[in-house]
Amino acid sequence: MTRLLNNKAIPVILFLALALVPLYSSVFDDRFVLLFATRILILALAALSLDFILGLGAMVSFGHAAYLGLGAYAVGILAAHDIWDAWISFPVAILVSAIFAAITGAISLKTRGVYFIMITLAFGQMAYYTATSLSAYGGDDGLTMWGRSEFFGTDLFANDTSFYLLVLAILLGAYALLKRIAASRFGRVLKGARQNEARLHALGIDPFGYRLAAFVIAGVLAGIAGALMANQTEFVSPAYMSWHRSGELIVMVVLGGLGYLHGAILGAIAYLMLEEVLSGYTQHWRLIFGPLLILVVLYARGGILGLIKGRAK
């Protein structure tokens, strides 16, 4: 009973705290906190989607940042052609991400282990190089968006607070959806495939279809994160898709604690805040950050969630 409470308490506290950020921002007149938190939540959404396939399904995708780019470019390119309606650009972002995930997933999921890592990296790089070759849309200089997506004439996207709450709502929705799926038969097949694939085959279940579906869901959610990111920065660039970014997402997921979904959100918060705080102290913050990461891996198994649960015992 206590363990159940423990498991449920963390995400509840997390989302409550996140919901209070706009209040904090207006009370302390600190707009930057709100802007920074928006960026954190968007990357947390991408990390969350990665945890779904990585933590649950052991699919280590090293090209996940590609979806951030795809979603962002969908919004950016439409904006360049003067199409601002979110009811058009977001579904386009979703569709493009889904198609890319379906095709690359179908090919990648034939492989395992480090081969899977490398082939997802390859597809991520292909997306990256394609984006840099789009001279018409700025190439690697990027594309400036002179405005944000529009939602039926409201300033849902343009207003800092409402945008933050929108992102939080999407994050919460994605979390609830993925948690649901994880608890369902679909999720059990994924976990079973991770633990003992032979046994699953013996039961007559081929995990390929399930894995592919999970891969597409994760890609779509990351694509939505990308569309949000384009709105937040009002700028689209191939840098959103670099393999460095994919690596950072993996670090966020593992840092938070694999497989619990809210761990990925914690990981994103921790990673970005650590970066921000450390870089404020010294220009050579990486000399601290690198060993810190190593120490976390060596001694804090299960990441941040592992640390919290360890204390709770």
Place this chain on the structure above:
Amino acid sequence: MSATLLAVQTLNGLQLGVLLFLIAAGLTLVFGVMDFINLAHGVQYMLGAYLAVAGYQLTGSFWLALLFALIVSLLAGLALEFLIFRHLYDRDHLDQVLATFGVIIFLNEAVKVIWGAAPLSLPIPAAFDGSFQLMDNLRYPIYRIALIGSGLGVALLLYVLVTRTRIGMLVRAGATNPDMVAALGVNIRRLFMIVFGFGTMLAGFAGIMAAPILSVEPGMGDNLLILAFVVIVIGGIGSIRGAFIAALIIGLVDTLGRSMTTDIARLLLPPAAANDVGPAIASMLIYILMAAVLFFRPSGLFPVTRS
């Protein structure tokens, strides 16, 4: 493209392949034997290059610098193994990725703090200084021949070590079934340490050999790391033979591809579009190649099976 140019580009492709092999050999050895993903291989390569520059500044001789850099690379690698990596052999790949990623972050910053951010270089040793006429206007540095020679030499050395010596036999056995090898009384820890040390030295050696022709700067190993992984994945992890063949293939595809894709694009598209599409495809070629290989052979060309 004329026949001469084609021949020259083929030579360039093979030379790039040999350099890639030098870098990938240590990586596939460590990964194959110890099932350890060492992302820090790239910074070990970088460290070798920086140590060579430092050694040269101390001694003024390329050969002494080579010796100095090899020894210190080995020591640094062993220190990393002792402090960090040996605790990770039993952990899953993701933990290894994260920890070695931390090493990359740290070392890239450390070399910048110690040697500065500006690129450095190492002069070509006098023994290999000079070039011969390859075609009109173009000379081929003798040093690059030395580079090819050293790559082939390393390939031969590894072949002899792994197939003809007792320790090579232990390495091969340890790669396929480490528990059995340990049960047979072999100190598997010491074996792993030796293999890792050797892998580190190979990375450092590649860095030292590359320093006279390439710029020595922080982050120089990062893009090469990706390439090295592409090589060992196409070749099949754990297979030195696979790494050698894959490296040559990639060297050729990349070099010839670079020359040809834009030309082909210009035949099919208007110049502005061709200048966009051609180089983009050239950059993607090795990834397309890797995806294609993995589609037909999901474990690479010469996979080593573990039991």
Place this chain on the structure above:
Amino acid sequence: MKKVLSALAASTILCSASAASADSLKIGFLATLSGPPAVLGQHMRDGFLLGVKENDGKLGGLETEVLVVDDELKPDAALTKVQGLLERDKVDMMAGVVFSNVMMAVYKPVIQSETIFVGANSGPSPIAGKGCSPYFFSTSWQNDQNHEVMGKHATQQGYGKVVVMAPNYQAGKDAIAGFKRHYEGEVADEIYTKLGQLDFSAELARIADAKPDAIFTFMPGGMGVNLVKQYDQAGLKGEIPFLSAFTVDETTLPATQNTAVGLFAGAQWASNLDNPANAKFVADFKAEYGYAPSLYAAQGYDAARLIDGALEKTGGDKSKDALMAALKTAPFESVRGDFKFNNNQFPVQDFYLVKAVSKDGAFVTEAVEKVFDDKTDAYAGKCRM
């Protein structure tokens, strides 16, 4: 969670502890200080900080605090950092920026917040043209210009056939476009290489095969080091003249050394420009930092001196209208001599053919001849200011 929030609050308070007052000046300086191109940001930053230090840490009589921020060449991360500088640290102005993709990401928010922005390197065409703003001042150049110098020089030398080579990214494409604008001969081949490419053997073979009268290239940073070294090793150096911009300068010369000596480049500044401000700059820079300054350092230095001069002119008045009017008159002695602003607030300046030489044990660039006098950029006409 609570710990996290309080840490965030603490860092917020810590950072805005020294809020700008009327007698002090806070400048946010954004540069790329990590990764392989870090050396460029370092030169630019060191130049800027030297300019501040020479006035006892004051610009225009105001106590100046420079917040140096690393953009890590990540446009979205740079944006967050700039937002921090504007919202949390409440800087009076922004300065710096090495790379164009970062510039394109941060330009709009800085301008929209009506904050003065002194660019010390990147000068993308949209900012010089249609997207120009009264808040933006450049102490460097417009991206195409240094390449235009080589185009003109190639024409003047009578090179009928040229091969051009640049990395496959926007700045590379701008470089080739800039070269072609003033080159009247035949461009035999346009070679686009991979960003971060290490080995140019294939490209060099192609160049040798094409037998051009000269090559023009734009290969910044480590790529340039590799290319120059390999160009020499392949025996092409004495055979085919090597024209470049941003490839052979004091950021790469320490690595290329003798292999670069004798190569020509186009720049708006060189270490031997004959004016007192420059002599002082080069001497002070070497004394302070122990290495030879490049054009990036000169641009950073000029940015600091521009701000100083403008604030002197307003008598320490930081108010935007007064300051912008003062800045526009460029009331300072630039290290490159002639300097004034065009309608788009980009410099009108002279450009030189420079050559890499070995001098007093160091490798530096020296101006050989003036190629353009009082040059404006090609996009000023599109700016409606």
